[in-house]
Amino acid sequence: MKNIISRVTICSIVFMTAAGCAKLDEKLYGSKSITSAGAGAAELGGVYSQLNGQADQANTYALQEHPTDEMMGPTRGTDWGDFGTWRKLHTHTWTPTHNQVNDTWDQLNIGVFRATQVFTKASDISIKAQASFLRAYFMFQVVDLYGQAPFRDPDAPSSSIPTVMSRTEATAFIIKDLEYAETNLPATSANIGVANKVAAEALLAKVYLNKAVYTSTTVGGPFTFAKADMDKVIEYANKITAAGYSLEPAGKYFQDFAWDNSEQSHENIFGIYNTTTNAPGSAKNRWRMGLHYNQTPDGWNGFTTLADFYKSFEATDERRGVAYPGLTDKVGLRAGFAVGQQYGPNGKVLTQRSGKPLIFTPEVDLNFSTEAQGIRVFKYFPQPSANNTVNDDNSSNDYVILRYADVLLEKAEAIMRGGTDPSGQTPLVIVNLLRVPRGASALSSVDATVMLAERGRELYYEGWRRNDLIRFEKFNDPVDQRPNKTDKTKTLYPIPQRAVDTNPNLKQNPGY
Numbered sequence: 001m002k003n004i005i006s007r008v009t010i011c012s013i014v015f016m017t018a019a020g021c022a023k024l025d026e027k028l029y030g031s032k033s034i035t036s037a038g039a040g041a042a043e044l045g046g047v048y049s050q051l052n053g054q055a056d057q058a059n060t061y062a063l064q065e066h067p068t069d070e071m072m073g074p075t076r077g078t079d080w081g082d083f084g085t086w087r088k089l090h091t092h093t094w095t096p097t098h099n100q101v102n103d104t105w106d107q108l109n110i111g112v113f114r115a116t117q118v119f120t121k122a123s124d125i126s127i128k129a130q131a132s133f134l135r136a137y138f139m140f141q142v143v144d145l146y147g148q149a150p151f152r153d154p155d156a157p158s159s160s161i162p163t164v165m166s167r168t169e170a171t172a173f174i175i176k177d178l179e180y181a182e183t184n185l186p187a188t189s190a191n192i193g194v195a196n197k198v199a200a201e202a203l204l205a206k207v208y209l210n211k212a213v214y215t216s217t218t219v220g221g222p223f224t225f226a227k228a229d230m231d232k233v234i235e236y237a238n239k240i241t242a243a244g245y246s247l248e249p250a251g252k253y254f255q256d257f258a259w260d261n262s263e264q265s266h267e268n269i270f271g272i273y274n275t276t277t278n279a280p281g282s283a284k285n286r287w288r289m290g291l292h293y294n295q296t297p298d299g300w301n302g303f304t305t306l307a308d309f310y311k312s313f314e315a316t317d318e319r320r321g322v323a324y325p326g327l328t329d330k331v332g333l334r335a336g337f338a339v340g341q342q343y344g345p346n347g348k349v350l351t352q353r354s355g356k357p358l359i360f361t362p363e364v365d366l367n368f369s370t371e372a373q374g375i376r377v378f379k380y381f382p383q384p385s386a387n388n389t390v391n392d393d394n395s396s397n398d399y400v401i402l403r404y405a406d407v408l409l410e411k412a413e414a415i416m417r418g419g420t421d422p423s424g425q426t427p428l429v430i431v432n433l434l435r436v437p438r439g440a441s442a443l444s445s446v447d448a449t450v451m452l453a454e455r456g457r458e459l460y461y462e463g464w465r466r467n468d469l470i471r472f473e474k475f476n477d478p479v480d481q482r483p484n485k486t487d488k489t490k491t492l493y494p495i496p497q498r499a500v501d502t503n504p505n506l507k508q509n510p511g512y
Contacts, residue, residue: 039122039131047118047134048193050111051272054463055281055399057289057303059104061463063145063493066090068465069479070309070456073302074369080302087366092476092486096494096512105496109150111138117154129184133195136177137203137401143170143214144467147492147509150499164505171207171214178204187243191262192398193273198243202269202402205236209410213471219510220488221473230419237411238423245269245404250437253318254335256403257283259383259396267404276396283380283397286461290376292358294350295342296331297382297390304374306480307362309460310337312453318439319457330384338376345388366481379461400462405434409455416451427451434458448472487511 054060065071066089073086080086088094094101115135122128142149149170152162165173182200189196207214208230212223246266248255255264262273272281291299313320321336328334332343332350342350342358350358352372364374380399382392412430415421427446431454436442440457443450452472456465469475476486489511500506 039118039120039127040124041127043118044122044127044130047111047114047131049280050107050114050138051134051401052281053107054401055272055283055285057285059100059107060141060145062086062089062100063104064463064466065461066303067092067475067490068469069477070305070460070465071303072306072364072366072374072481074304074364074366074374076301076369076371076373079371086303090366091482092490094493096497096500096508098494101493102496102498105142105146105499108138108142108145111135112142112149113152113154116152120154125184126186129181130195132177133181133185133200133203136174136181136200139170139174139177140203140207143167143174144210145493146495147214147219148495148506149173150503150506161503161505164503168215171211174207175204178207191273192268192271192400195270198240198245199270199402201236201239202407205233205240205407205410206402208232208236209414210467210471218488220470220476220491223471223473225417227418227420230414230417233414234411234419234421237407237414238421240269240404240407245407247405247408247434247437250439251318251322253438254322254324254379254381256400257335257380257397258324259381261398261400262396265398268398268400269402269404269407271401272399274394274396274398276394279394279396281399282392282395283399284382284392284395286380287378287382288392290338290378291333292342292350292371292376293353294344294358295333296344296384296388297392301371303377304364305337305377305460307364307375308480309456310339310362310375313337313457314440316439316441317457319460324381327381327384330388331390333378333381335378335381338378364481377461403459403462405458406462406464408434409451409458412446413451413455416446416448 066073066086072090073080075081075087085099088098112135115131115138118131119128119135122131139149147167149165150162151165178200181195182197182204185195185197185200187197211229212225216223248266255261256267258264261268274280274282288299289302290304291297292301293299319336321334321338324335331345332347339360339362342360344350352358358372360375361373362375380397382390382395384390408430412427415425416427428443431446432442435454452468452474455468466475470491475491476488478485489509492509494509494512495506500508
């Protein structure tokens with residue numbers, strides 16, 4: 001996963017935030033230098049390729065999931081120690097030199113810089129609009145994780161020091177980028193991997209929903225949500241509904257993540273398009289990071305969910321887990337959460353490497369787990385072959401970044417926080433509209449606690465949990481294996497120390 005094609009080029013880009021050239025855990029599939037002749041499809045492809053790192057189990061995804069109440073990476077004997085990188089994320093004990101804090105900063109800021117190059121040089125409006133959307137996405141992640149956004153003019157001399165936008169300034173910049181994208185992107189696109197008008201509207205809704213967090217004078221809250229911002233969330237959500245997106249019917253929740261989600265999904269708005277012959281942002285990390293070595297396919301036996309999170313689902317809730325046709329009947333793997341005895345092809349009872357039954361237990365120890373401890377999560381899953389084997393080198397599951405169910409829940413939350421829906425929907429109506437087809441019981445009321453819990457049940461392992469917990473001021477609460485409340489300054493990651501050392505415009509975040 002370190003196919004870096006031009007170390008000199010990457011170093012020159014990363015120099016805007018760091019001294020020297022750090023290890024970058026990302027896939028780069030080629031790019032061309034952008035000259036005064038203008039930017040075209042090939043250069044835009046280089047910006048899209050920067051999204052592939054979002055499908056990794058590390059970096060952006062790890063920073064957004066491991067510190068939350070729905071994921072941990074336990075050390076299993078000598079496996080998954082990794083110098084404490086996963087434990088430090090779960091316990092909120094990272095520092096300005098943490099490897100994933102550093103690598104994510106590089107990865108996202110490279111995305112911003114590449115998109116800026118294309119936007120600045122392109123003459124084609126469609127290319128500029130796509131670059132504008134992609135720049136907004138990468139900068140949104142920078143603002144969400146780090147609270148500051150360095151920015152380099154592509155035409156500036158390499159010796160110049162990048163400017164730095166505050167969180168408030170960067171949020172306004174992102175909104176402007178997305179408004180430009182919404183105006184100039186087409187209504188539809190060939191596949192999930194090409195930005196369109198709806199993708200811009202979905203990201204705009206998310207930015208406005210979090211605007212109170214990003215413009216707050218106090219890190220970590222309390223937050224004041226402006227009615228005007230909540231009305232914008234509702235406006236964009238209604239536009240997306242009008243564009244024809246809808247929830248999956250009863251019993252079809254997991255088809256948004258299956259191997260044929262390109263053809264079957266009614267909800268997926270934007271992500272990374274994968275095929276059996278070309279899977280640049282392969283979703284296989286999402287199942288391999290939890291699969292045991294003896295399952296089909298074999299995995300890395302790593303990450304788990306927390307027992308309390310698993311217990312938040314009703315037994316009838318499809319999202320908790322189901323036998324998925326074409327998967328479970330062939331290789332024994334269920335979609336969703338995996339707990340208890342595990343099975344392989346033809347119903348074979350699986351064992352651990354020691355020969356003991358492979359029984360995933362709710363109990364898990366962050367520091368000293370056995371190979372079978374911890375409930376695993378398989379929201380994405382591979383397609384078995386006719387002979388009950390799996391080759392997932394090129395998995396055709398599209399990797400999902402923006403999804404309609406998320407947009408609907410954002411609308412419900414915006415109404416709850418004081419926004420007005422012209423169509424008259426209430427948070428309760430919207431939440432039940434989503435829950436009932438999933439097999440969960442209809443609720444009689446909705447408050448902030450219920451709303452946060454429902455977002456967790458719907459969007460688990462999709463990379464949004466930290467963002468949600470911060471907005472609801474619950475990120476620092478104790479969870480399993482983190483018994484004490486942490487300081488609100490942990491709602492922002494530190495600016496990498498080497499970036500602060502080389503750019504005087506960057507100021508280290510509070511608490512570090």
